[in-house]
Amino acid sequence: MTALFKIALRAIMRNKLRSSLTILGIVIGVGAVIVMVSIGQGAKAFVEKQLESLGTNVLIIIPISTTHAAARGTTGTITLTAEDVFAIGKECGTVSHVSPGIRTTTQVVYGNMNWTTGVSGAGPDYQIIRNWQLENGRFLTQQDVNIMAKVCVLGRTVVNNLFGTLDPVDKWVRVKNIPFKVIGVLSAKGQSPTGQDQDDMVLMPYTTVQRKILGVTHIGYALASTITAESRFEAIEQITSLLRQRHRLRPNEENDFTVISQVEFASTVMETSRTMTILLGSIALVSLFVGGIGIMNIMLVSTTERTKEIGLRMAVGARENDILFQFLIESTVLSSIGGIVGIIFGIFTSKLVSYYGGWPSLLSSPSIAVAFLFSNMVGIFFGYYPARKASRLNPIEALRYE
Amino acid sequence: MQDIVLLKDVYKIYTMGDVKVTALNGVSLAIKKGEFVAIMGASGSGKSTLMNILGCLDSPTRGKYYLEDVEVSRFSKNELAEIRNKKLGFVFQSFNLLSRTTIVENIELPLIYSKRISKRDIDKIHQMMRILGLEGLQKHYPNQLSGGQQQRVAIARAIVNDPTILLADEPTGNLDSTTSKDVMNVLTDLNHNMGITIVLVTHETDIAGYARRVVVLKDGKVLSDTPSPSSATPVVQAPRETAS
Ligand SMILES: Nc1ncnc2c1ncn2[C@@H]1O[C@H](COP(=O)(O)OP(=O)(O)OP(=O)(O)O)[C@@H](O)[C@H]1O
Ligand SMILES: [Mg+2]
Numbered sequence: 001m002t003a004l005f006k007i008a009l010r011a012i013m014r015n016k017l018r019s020s021l022t023i024l025g026i027v028i029g030v031g032a033v034i035v036m037v038s039i040g041q042g043a044k045a046f047v048e049k050q051l052e053s054l055g056t057n058v059l060i061i062i063p064i065s066t067t068h069a070a071a072r073g074t075t076g077t078i079t080l081t082a083e084d085v086f087a088i089g090k091e092c093g094t095v096s097h098v099s100p101g102i103r104t105t106t107q108v109v110y111g112n113m114n115w116t117t118g119v120s121g122a123g124p125d126y127q128i129i130r131n132w133q134l135e136n137g138r139f140l141t142q143q144d145v146n147i148m149a150k151v152c153v154l155g156r157t158v159v160n161n162l163f164g165t166l167d168p169v170d171k172w173v174r175v176k177n178i179p180f181k182v183i184g185v186l187s188a189k190g191q192s193p194t195g196q197d198q199d200d201m202v203l204m205p206y207t208t209v210q211r212k213i214l215g216v217t218h219i220g221y222a223l224a225s226t227i228t229a230e231s232r233f234e235a236i237e238q239i240t241s242l243l244r245q246r247h248r249l250r251p252n253e254e255n256d257f258t259v260i261s262q263v264e265f266a267s268t269v270m271e272t273s274r275t276m277t278i279l280l281g282s283i284a285l286v287s288l289f290v291g292g293i294g295i296m297n298i299m300l301v302s303t304t305e306r307t308k309e310i311g312l313r314m315a316v317g318a319r320e321n322d323i324l325f326q327f328l329i330e331s332t333v334l335s336s337i338g339g340i341v342g343i344i345f346g347i348f349t350s351k352l353v354s355y356y357g358g359w360p361s362l363l364s365s366p367s368i369a370v371a372f373l374f375s376n377m378v379g380i381f382f383g384y385y386p387a388r389k390a391s392r393l394n395p396i397e398a399l400r401y402e
Numbered sequence: 403m404q405d406i407v408l409l410k411d412v413y414k415i416y417t418m419g420d421v422k423v424t425a426l427n428g429v430s431l432a433i434k435k436g437e438f439v440a441i442m443g444a445s446g447s448g449k450s451t452l453m454n455i456l457g458c459l460d461s462p463t464r465g466k467y468y469l470e471d472v473e474v475s476r477f478s479k480n481e482l483a484e485i486r487n488k489k490l491g492f493v494f495q496s497f498n499l500l501s502r503t504t505i506v507e508n509i510e511l512p513l514i515y516s517k518r519i520s521k522r523d524i525d526k527i528h529q530m531m532r533i534l535g536l537e538g539l540q541k542h543y544p545n546q547l548s549g550g551q552q553q554r555v556a557i558a559r560a561i562v563n564d565p566t567i568l569l570a571d572e573p574t575g576n577l578d579s580t581t582s583k584d585v586m587n588v589l590t591d592l593n594h595n596m597g598i599t600i601v602l603v604t605h606e607t608d609i610a611g612y613a614r615r616v617v618v619l620k621d622g623k624v625l626s627d628t629p630s631p632s633s634a635t636p637v638v639q640a641p642r643e644t645a646s
Contacts, residue, residue: 313515317484317512
């Protein structure tokens with residue numbers, strides 16, 4: 001068997017250019033399989049994580065619709081207020097919890113340590129909507145919101161960077177020179193689907209962020225959870241009509257806000273990934289087929305060129321199967337080299353796609369193994385006919401071949 | 403001494419469409435161990451056909467072929483391959499060495515189809531190369547060798563598996579007369595010193611002179627079977643078999 005591998009490798013190396021051209025189809029085919037699978041799996045993982053991190057029943061309300069923003073630029077008056085959010089909570093029957101939200105980035109200081117992080121203003125229901133756990137201490141309360149309490153809840157990364165192994169609860173940190181009391185620590189959540197550190201954040205009452213830090217009266221966004229995942233469509237309608245009414249929009253005016261559902265966002269991602277999968281799958285199929293035909297063709301040429309060699313091998317005792325395996329191994333090694341190059345090419349391409357296209361990709365070793373197996377199978381399948389033809393040669397005629 | 407080769411009334415008929423060519427027309431032949439037989443005859447008389455059958459590359463249409471008392475004339479393709487591998491060695495007119503394959507690898511070719519090549523095999527090949535005057539050419543390639551050297555490599559390949567018979571179809575056909583002599587001396591040495599049985603096809607009487615027995619074919623039949631005129635002491639007398 002090792003002898004047969006040596007023969008096969010030698011035959012392939014003998015015609016390097018021809019061999020490389022032959023495997024091109026396999027390289028592209030296997031590369032497309034790798035990209036296809038990694039993009040599909042990446043999208044799936046992204047969507048799953050997204051849904052997991054935000055829940056299927058969570059809606060996000062952001063002020064100014066995308067079309068408005070484009071038309072007016074981003075400087076238009078921001079109209080979403082905390083009152084809008086409470087109205088949603090009170091009047092929309094399908095909404096169970098709401099929380100205003102507002103975000104900024106600032107430096108947090110503890111002793112001689114400082115850390116720049118995202119500060120989110122939130123209401124007491126924020127924890128329920130996001131389903132976040134506390135590792136220590138307590139979350140923000142309505143009371144904190146009402147009195148604009150100078151309190152904060154820290155994410156794990158912030159704790160690690162400011163306190164190290166110390167327990168931060170009841171200690172004081174400074175933001176914009178204002179002392180804030182640490183009341184709780186959030187459990188570590190790890191990376192978000194888009195690769196951000198979800199633990200690198202500080203939560204404060206939204207009123208505190210509005211008045212004490214930013215000096216504004218509007219809010220950045222709102223989160224609402226619906227009573228069930230299915231009721232989200234009804235909730236979107238209810239919220240839309242309520243906000244249109246509150247913002248006194250005439251029927252011909254566009255919304256000055258947008259309600260986004262995680263599920264719909266996720267399904268858009270899945271839809272796109274499916275389209276890409278079908279596209280790449282067709283490329284893979286066609287390339288592998290063309291590549292296979294190429295291998296068959298080159299193997300037919302190769303066996304014909306080497307008719308005399310086959311005759312000689314038979315004369316010195318090679319059985320039909322020895323010849324069959326010799327050429328099957330040759331075609332399989334050829335396609336496997338194509339497979340390996342294709343895998344490298346595919347990994348590289350998916351990395352490029354996720355780097356420049358912002359599309360998540362996930363490479364799994366089973367998918368790589370499957371792609372490799374596939375390339376082997378192409379070699380065996382398309383190499384079988386030429387190999388069998390060679391093995392059936394009559395040694396006398398093969399020896400006489402010029 | 404026993405007959406290692408025994409052909410009994412062998413026919414080989416080729417059918418091409420509705421034309422039938424009788425290449426062998428009832429050949430009976432016995433060869434004993436250690437013989438050196440030359441087969442002669444006009445072009446088309448059936449010499450190569452006979453060699454192909456002796457070499458188990460082909461089966462007779464009719465008749466029986468016993469190789470070391472085993473009837474191989476009805477063997478399957480795979481069984482014939484195994485016989486060729488274990489009991490036969492071939493030397494061709496066009497040396498038929500594998501290009502871009504080293505001399506050592508060319509010589510060991512028959513072995514790769516029967517076993518794992520051991521250190522002992524390699525030692526034996528080196529020793530054989532020394533005897534055949536191929537010392538130091540182990541890692542060379544066939545196209546770096548002269549015709550005579552290439553044919554000696556082919557001879558080494560033919561005897562690497564210790565065959566029962568060495569079959570050579572016009573081994574000097576592509577060589578000049580000096581090199582031919584050289585190759586014939588090698589074959590004679592192998593026959594004399596190592597007791598290898600040799601069957602050789604040739605057109606040339608002086609080449610046939612190296613053999614100790616000459617079989618002449620005509621139209622697929624044995625015309626004559628005599629001790630070689632130049633060989634002083636024929637070891638064996640040709641057996642008296644009746645053809646057809
Ligand atoms: N495969 C074949 N198909 C049909 N006829 C064949 C085949 N092989 C040989 N013959 C015929 O059989 C006869 C004997 O051929 P063979 O090759 O044995 O002759 P030969 O004595 O070796 O001749 P040469 O000295 O020219 O090599 C010839 O008439 C040849 O045409
Ligand atoms: Mg001939």
